[in-house]
Structures are given as C-alpha cells and as structure tokens.
Amino acid sequence: MSLLRSVPIFKLFVPNLQFAMSRSLTTGTFQNTLPLNYRGGSRVQPVDSVGEEKAYEPSTGRVISTFACSGEKEVNEAIQSAKSAFKIWSQKSGMERSRVLLEAARIIRERSEEIAAMETINNGKSIFEARVDVEISWQTLEYYAGHAGAMAGQHVQLPGGSFGYTRREPLGVCVGIGAWNYPFQIACWKAGPALACGNAMVYKPSPFTPVTVVLLAEIFAEAGVPPGLFNVVQGGATTGEFLCKHPDVAKVSFTGSVPTGSKIMEMAAKSIKPVTLELGGKSPLIIFSDSDLENAVNGAMMANFLTQGQVCCNGTRVFVQRDILEKFTEEVVKKVKKIKIGDPLLEDTRMGPIVNRIQLDRVFGFLKTAREQGAKFLIGGEPYSPEDPKLKGGFFMTPCVLGGCTDAMTCVKEEIFGPVMSILPFDNEEEVLERANATTYGLAGGVFTRDIQRAHRVVAALQAGMCFINNYNVSPVELPFGGYKKSGFGRENGWAAMEHYSQLKTVCVEMGNVESVF
Ligand SMILES: NC(=O)c1ccc[n+]([C@@H]2O[C@H](COP(=O)([O-])OP(=O)(O)OC[C@H]3O[C@@H](n4cnc5c(N)ncnc54)[C@H](O)[C@@H]3O)[C@@H](O)[C@H]2O)c1
Numbered sequence: 001m002s003l004l005r006s007v008p009i010f011k012l013f014v015p016n017l018q019f020a021m022s023r024s025l026t027t028g029t030f031q032n033t034l035p036l037n038y039r040g041g042s043r044v045q046p047v048d049s050v051g052e053e054k055a056y057e058p059s060t061g062r063v064i065s066t067f068a069c070s071g072e073k074e075v076n077e078a079i080q081s082a083k084s085a086f087k088i089w090s091q092k093s094g095m096e097r098s099r100v101l102l103e104a105a106r107i108i109r110e111r112s113e114e115i116a117a118m119e120t121i122n123n124g125k126s127i128f129e130a131r132v133d134v135e136i137s138w139q140t141l142e143y144y145a146g147h148a149g150a151m152a153g154q155h156v157q158l159p160g161g162s163f164g165y166t167r168r169e170p171l172g173v174c175v176g177i178g179a180w181n182y183p184f185q186i187a188c189w190k191a192g193p194a195l196a197c198g199n200a201m202v203y204k205p206s207p208f209t210p211v212t213v214v215l216l217a218e219i220f221a222e223a224g225v226p227p228g229l230f231n232v233v234q235g236g237a238t239t240g241e242f243l244c245k246h247p248d249v250a251k252v253s254f255t256g257s258v259p260t261g262s263k264i265m266e267m268a269a270k271s272i273k274p275v276t277l278e279l280g281g282k283s284p285l286i287i288f289s290d291s292d293l294e295n296a297v298n299g300a301m302m303a304n305f306l307t308q309g310q311v312c313c314n315g316t317r318v319f320v321q322r323d324i325l326e327k328f329t330e331e332v333v334k335k336v337k338k339i340k341i342g343d344p345l346l347e348d349t350r351m352g353p354i355v356n357r358i359q360l361d362r363v364f365g366f367l368k369t370a371r372e373q374g375a376k377f378l379i380g381g382e383p384y385s386p387e388d389p390k391l392k393g394g395f396f397m398t399p400c401v402l403g404g405c406t407d408a409m410t411c412v413k414e415e416i417f418g419p420v421m422s423i424l425p426f427d428n429e430e431e432v433l434e435r436a437n438a439t440t441y442g443l444a445g446g447v448f449t450r451d452i453q454r455a456h457r458v459v460a461a462l463q464a465g466m467c468f469i470n471n472y473n474v475s476p477v478e479l480p481f482g483g484y485k486k487s488g489f490g491r492e493n494g495w496a497a498m499e500h501y502s503q504l505k506t507v508c509v510e511m512g513n514v515e516s517v518f
C-alpha cells in the first residue's frame, strides 16, 4: 500500500487536457478577485466583518487576497441558510444523497488539476502532493456516498409482539473549522460524512488558506445539493467563536492546535454541543534493527517531510535501535540531500515553502533552541533562497535532520510543524515503548520490524489513535483517523465518522394494552 495507492502513475506524470489548461496558473501570477464567502448557493461578500486578513502565496511572499473576516451577522446568515437547506436535505433518502455526493466526487476529479494548482499556490505544498490530496478528497466523497445509503437502525423484538427500533438521524447544522496544512482535504473529510448523514454545514477554513474550500462549495452546488447546504465563512478566531457559540449549531468538528481545541471544547460545553477534535501530535516512529533498512528510511522520510513537515500525524521522534543508528542516519541524510526544493508548481519539486513567515520563524525558533540544547545538525535547518528570482520573497528552508537528541530536548517534546526530524537511539523494546508514550500527545505512531509478533505487540502498547506497521502517513479513507490523549477525540474517515455526525433515536412500540401501576 502506498500513499498514491489508487493514483494511476500516468495520471501523476502525464499532463492531460485539464492540466494543460491549469498550466496557465504559474507561480507569481494568481490574484484572487472573487468573493471568498459562500452562502445560499453562491459566492457572496459578507454582510459584516470583524477586521481583514491577507492570504499569501508562500513561494513568492505575494498577497493573493485581502478579505473581510465574517462578523456575527454574516455567521448567522450562513447558519440560517444551512438551517433552511437542512430541512430539504435531511428528508432525502440515503440513496438520493449518495447520488449527489458521487456527482460531487466526479466534478472534483474533473477539476482536480485546477484545485491542486490553487492548493499549491495558497499552501505551498508541491503540485505532486496537492494532486494526491485532491485524489484523497474525491475518494472521501465516493466513500461516504456509499455509507449514505447504508445508514440504518436496528429492529428489536419485545414481549407480547411489541417491538422497538432505532433510527440513525442527522444532527442539524454542523460547523467545520479547518487548519491550513490540508485545506481542501480536511474540508472533504468533514463535509463527506456530515452531508452523507443528512446534515448541513458551515465551514471556516484557516485564514491562511481561504481559497480552495470555496471551490468545494461550488462543486457541491453544481452536484445538486440544496442551496445553502454547504456554506463558507472566512476569518480567524473571532469568526470561529461566533460559529462555536451559535445556538443553532448542533456540532463542531475542529482540526487545529491543542490550545484552540481546548477553547472550542469550552465554548461547545456551554450549550452541550458534541465536538470532534483533530489536534496536534509529536508522534513516535520506532525502527528496530531487523527492519528492511530501505523501507525504514523511506518510511521515516514519509513520516517527516510531506507538506514541508507541516503534518499533524508526522513521526517526528524517530527512535532507532542503536546497532543500526549510524547506517540509518547516513541513509536518511543522503535522501534528504536529494530533496528538490523550489517552485512548488514545477513537476519535479518535492518540497515547497513553509506556509508563511510566522510559521517559518517559529520553526527557526525551535531550531535555535535545539542548537542551544546540544542537538547535532546533520543536515539542513537553514533559510533557503531558490535561484529563480520570483521566489526570492518565498518562505523556504532546507529540511533538517537532528542527531544527538535526548528525550528532554524541546525539539523532541514539542510539535514543530516544519521539516525537522529528530533521531533518538534506543536499546530495547520495553525502554522505547516507555519513551514513545512519554508525551501528552497521542495522534499517531509507527513501527518498522520484520518480527510480526513484535510489530503487533508494539502498536498495541502505543498510546496513539493511528498506528502504522512498516509504513507511515498513508491514510486510506476507509480507516478511522484521530487521536488519543491531548491529540483529541472523535474520528474522521471510516464508518466511525458517520457515528460522529448522527444521533440515535430509540422508538418503543406497544402492541398490547397499557398496564398502568396506578
Ligand atoms: N489531527 C489532525 O487531523 C490535524 C490535521 C491538521 C492539523 N492539525 C493541527 O493543527 C495545528 C496547525 O493548524 P493551525 O495553526 O491552523 O491551528 P489553529 O488552532 O491555530 O487554527 C485552526 C483553526 O481554528 C481557528 N481558530 C483559531 N482560534 C479559534 C477560536 N478561538 N475559536 C474558533 N476557531 C478558532 C483558526 O482560524 C483555524 O481555522 C497543528 O497543531 C496540527 O497538528 C491536526
């Protein structure tokens, strides 16, 4: 199984017609001119605002959009629009909803090059990776189209011919709040199961990446959802708070950092709204000396450098059994040296810029501390200036591998959210498990070994919601994804997400007379 397991290789390398058209989107040229809010079935300017945000093209440092952050009135309009659409959508059969989701998946496939290019321009990830994200996105909608028709309750026989049954019902208007690292994919991970269950959604992307989720809203409309079923509001914390506090919102699904997750939970608690929290991580990747070394090295690369290391489930604490430490490190450094950094819209680029200046400085801050605390810089960790003059203002850095790390170092304890791998030696299974679990996070974890019993024993002992054996960072939509401990709760993907976007009603039916005790 690979990250690209269902992407035919020719699709990734051979330009098709659509791709040829989207090639006109070259780095340094895109300027957004359209409204970025979406409500009632069309793009709209917000009716009120709480300040302004700027969205950047990280590879050039150019502002590509200045937009108003939605105010309380606009948030309310979006929620009312969702409420009206909910009345229609929730009455449709699962099969009817399924057909619309399948059509949306088809349109995403058709527009995939345009969506991927926009994601690359606004987020900075390579076009190669953005295409995979779009692939996962339409697969998500196809997968939940399948589940829409399969939503069902139970029938239970009771004494005297009476019986009971359960109905799985939608929640109502669900709010989705997303992070900036997988803007389009995160929106699909939330909208897929939400809409399949019969809910409506108001979605707020990160203010850093406001552009592609509006394309998703347009696609849903074209596919045939009732106008207002999927709405987009833009902005940061204040707009997010209006959403979380609104009395007509039935659920909040949040992807982001632990501190924000904690605030969301607090706001939702006031009106007893259920929440799904997909939060950060500092995940362990354990490499035993009996591993297939090449696979283990490739696994560590996948665990650390996708999307410039800005991935929640990254295995950034790489524990390597001492007898292969030197060889493993040497091979990793060789691979990192070969990563092609540069214009993310070019076919052979594998690493683009960090999302913005603040995040780049934050990563450098962690690296400064790592140096002060005695970590050894085996490669990278420097600002990078590509030769192309149009990329001079971009937020580039070289991917970094830190050796000589200890568990107490800040770079080993805290989520950096940048291309930084910390390598830590270990001696035996018991010791490494204790160290791997010594974190407040619990999003993911991985193990490389040829010993099948050890592999299962290790993942059973890992305190993490998403575990990988002999691979890392593959994310088939069929498998539930989410965290333990401070990495959150609730699940995205798999059938599990359907349960988080629906509620169970029990109906008890009497077939005889009422036997009153009074
Ligand atoms: N577990 C996962 O699936 C997953 C996926 C991607 C990212 N993440 C995590 O997200 C973090 C990076 O993303 P980020 O910097 O966008 O996180 P963030 O917490 O700063 O912001 C996430 C979202 O929350 C909004 N927000 C901020 N304050 C809010 C408030 N008070 N009320 C309501 N909404 C508010 C932001 O505008 C944004 O849309 C990392 O910690 C990463 O690990 C987790």
Ligand SMILES: C[N+](C)(C)CCCC=O
Pocket: 181, 182, 306, 310, 311, 312, 313, 473, 474, 475
């Ligand atoms: C698709 N990945 C690589 C598993 C990332 C999931 C979203 C986390 O940031």
